Amino acid sequence: VDKKQSPEKLYPQIAQAAGLLAANEAVAFPTETVYGLGANAESDEAVKKIYDAKGRPGDNPLIVHVADQEQALGLVRDIPAYAMKLMNMFWPGALTVILPLKEDRLSPLVTAGLSTVAIRMPDHPIALALIKQAGVPVAAPSANTSGKPSPTEAKHVVLDLDGKIAGIIDGGATGVGVESTVLDCTKPIPVILRPGGVTKEQLEGAVGRVELDGGLADESAVPISPGMKYTHYAPNAPMTIVKGSRAFLQQTVDEARSQGMKTGILTVEEHKNLYRADAVIACGSLSQPESVAANLYRVLRQFNEREDLDLIFSESFSEEGVGLAVMNRLMKAAGHRVRSE
Numbered sequence: 342v343d344k345k346q347s348p349e350k351l352y353p354q355i356a357q358a359a360g361l362l363a364a365n366e367a368v369a370f371p372t373e374t375v376y377g378l379g380a381n382a383e384s385d386e387a388v389k390k391i392y393d394a395k396g397r398p399g400d401n402p403l404i405v406h407v408a409d410q411e412q413a414l415g416l417v418r419d420i421p422a423y424a425m426k427l428m429n430m431f432w433p434g435a436l437t438v439i440l441p442l443k444e445d446r447l448s449p450l451v452t453a454g455l456s457t458v459a460i461r462m463p464d465h466p467i468a469l470a471l472i473k474q475a476g477v478p479v480a481a482p483s484a485n486t487s488g489k490p491s492p493t494e495a496k497h498v499v500l501d502l503d504g505k506i507a508g509i510i511d512g513g514a515t516g517v518g519v520e521s522t523v524l525d526c527t528k529p530i531p532v533i534l535r536p537g538g539v540t541k542e543q544l545e546g547a548v549g550r551v552e553l554d555g556g557l558a559d560e561s562a563v564p565i566s567p568g569m570k571y572t573h574y575a576p577n578a579p580m581t582i583v584k585g586s587r588a589f590l591q592q593t594v595d596e597a598r599s600q601g602m603k604t605g606i607l608t609v610e611e612h613k614n615l616y617r618a619d620a621v622i623a624c625g626s627l628s629q630p631e632s633v634a635a636n637l638y639r640v641l642r643q644f645n646e647r648e649d650l651d652l653i654f655s656e657s658f659s660e661e662g663v664g665l666a667v668m669n670r671l672m673k674a675a676g677h678r679v680r681s682e
């Protein structure tokens with residue numbers, strides 16, 4: 342379904358999924374960023390099913406999804422004025438705020454024992470209806486196997502988690518395509534722990550100064566967000582990000598090919614006919630940076646289907662706007678391997 346349409350056709354499925362959540366089962370559902378794997382955030386039994394299905398390390402806390410701001414305010418304390426402003430401006434939306442935990446009803450498994458909690462109100466009619474009907478806050482990481490690209494289509498969830506979860510609501514392809522921005526709101530100045538759908542520029546426009554976690558700028562620093570230390574999205578064939586001209590990228594690929602390697606290139610619509618490789622895949626269009634984000638995880642999964650490839654080379658993208666999130670995910674997928682002209 343088009344997420345802008347009302348989710349009426351899916352009402353029976355939403356009701357069924359809400360029943361499963363209330364019965365402490367894990368259910369996958371669409372959000373505007375990526376598909377989430379939801380469970381009752383108040384139940385240890387339910388939350389454990391998320392970690393088990395994903396194979397997720399227990400020290401990587403989950404985001405609690407709420408249906409409205411009021412539900413969020415019941416879970417946290419010491420909310421700075423800037424955080425209230427950001428929730429008012431960007432919720433529902435791709436912004437996750439980290440705040441001190443108030444609610445003692447949440448399962449400690451959700452926060453991995455931390456004294457803070459990550460909360461967001463998704464901008465998707467199916468997700469909002471589901472959380473509301475479930476009647477509990479819904480813990481939900483991305484609905485992928487740990488280490489794989491996040492799912493942007495229901496079929497990605499099926500490929501990763503079929504047989505391991507109680508159900509899935511198919512709401513079509515998600516819109517944003519990268520996860521929410523995770524913002525630490527426990528400090529005087531907010532800190533971006535994970536760049537995402539709401540951009541640094543948008544946050545700065547709203548509240549002035551916003552910092553980037555040291556772990557994002559300096560790879561040797563210890564990341565604050567527990568999830569940032571794990572390898573993510575790693576394609577089967579090693580990936581390298583190439584910084585420089587298209588001629589340099591082609592030259593790099595040609596060198597590998599001359600050594601008998603099968604190569605893939607991740608590029609954009611505008612450039613795809615300019616390259617020669619065993620697989621040239623366009624990830625959106627340069628003229629619409631949002632389309633690169635929207636297609637990124639689907640394209641990374643597409644490369645994984647090409648089992649013949651030995652090496653993948655990716656173009657580098659501008660870090661403006663949602664480009665910051667795109668480059669963050671690409672760098673993780675590449676294990677931070679970069680080749681510069």
Ligand code: TXA
Binds near residue numbers: 378439
């Ligand atoms: O767009 C999204 O955020 C998607 C959809 C489903 O809402 N969810 C998602 O969840 O990406 P997940 O679990 O894949 O990523 C949550 C991130 C992790 O990097 C985790 O370490 C961080 O948020 N996080 C959660 N609680 C935290 C906390 N209390 N302090 C610092 N980081 C936290």
Ligand code: MG
Binds near residue numbers: 482483491
């Ligand atoms: Mg994830």
